[in-house]
Amino acid sequence: MSVPLGLxxxxxxxxxxxxxxxxxxxxxxxxxxxxxxxxxxxxSFNCECGKPLKSKEEMAGRKTKCPHCxxxxxxxxxxxxxxxxxxTVARAEPAxxxxxxxxxxxxxxxxxxxxxxxxxxxxPVSASGVDSxxxxxxxRPDDGSKQYKVLxxxxxxxxxxxNFASMEATLNEQAHHGWVMKAAFVINLPGHSGSHDEVVLIxxx
Numbered sequence: 001m002s003v004p005l006g007l008x009x010x011x012x013x014x015x016x017x018x019x020x021x022x023x024x025x026x027x028x029x030x031x032x033x034x035x036x037x038x039x040x041x042x043x044s045f046n047c048e049c050g051k052p053l054k055s056k057e058e059m060a061g062r063k064t065k066c067p068h069c070x071x072x073x074x075x076x077x078x079x080x081x082x083x084x085x086x087x088t089v090a091r092a093e094p095a096x097x098x099x100x101x102x103x104x105x106x107x108x109x110x111x112x113x114x115x116x117x118x119x120x121x122x123x124p125v126s127a128s129g130v131d132s133x134x135x136x137x138x139x140r141p142d143d144g145s146k147q148y149k150v151l152x153x154x155x156x157x158x159x160x161x162x163n164f165a166s167m168e169a170t171l172n173e174q175a176h177h178g179w180v181m182k183a184a185f186v187i188n189l190p191g192h193s194g195s196h197d198e199v200v201l202i203x204x205x
Contacts, residue, residue, distance in 0.1 A: 045076050137177065140205075149179060149203040162199055171201070179203040 044054045047066040053073075055064065060077025140147065153162065156170035171181055183202040188195050 043075060043077055045073075047071060047073060147205050148182075149174075149205075151201040151203065153198040153200070156199075156201065162197075167199070167201075174203055178205040180205060 042054055043057055043060060044052065046052055047069065048071055049066060049069040051066065051068045053066065055075045057077065059075050062075050064073055064075055065071065066073055137149070138147065151170070151174075156163075156167045174181075180203065181201055182204045184199060186197050186199055188197055
């Protein structure tokens with residue numbers, strides 16, 4: 001009995017087996033699934049000795065021996081290899097090989113030691129928390145005459161407000177360079193939001 005072209009691929013219900021079967025074109029090759037779900041796909045084929053054999057679908061393409069005659073056979077179908085962790089999990093690229101704790105910044109080349117050093121090196125600050133030496137001292141006069149320096153509130157306070165601890169640290173720092181405070185006074189200065197008081201220090205050496 002001949003089967004019209006295309007009908008060999010259509011599923012049909014086997015009343016005796018209680019499952020849907022799909023007949024594929026090939027020498028004795030069939031694949032079957034149960035009508036309602038949980039039944040693993042299987043491969044049915046015939047040995048050269050004529051005995052019918054059956055195997056799991058994941059064994060397709062592997063070698064096996066016929067339990068009846070001992071002939072070495074290849075299970076029909078395409079070999080299905082299990083996925084490995086190396087092929088399914090992408091290897092994460094470190095954010096910064098040289099500095100694991102640093103964050104990756106787009107456009108910054110972490111592979112360059114000079115770039116990473118420049119990006120992560122902190123700027124030096126003075127002990128008082130402000131750069132009170134932002135104005136370099138003039139060289140001392142050859143005749144031994146006195147020198148004076150005026151420090152505004154921005155020079156001895158990082159926030160620009162009166163901070164006695166910061167002021168003390170600034171005076172101690174200046175003392176290492178030979179400066180001594182000679183006077184301190186408060187002036188009232190106008191501003192955008194109103195006038196405010198500022199402490200001015202006069203240093204001498």
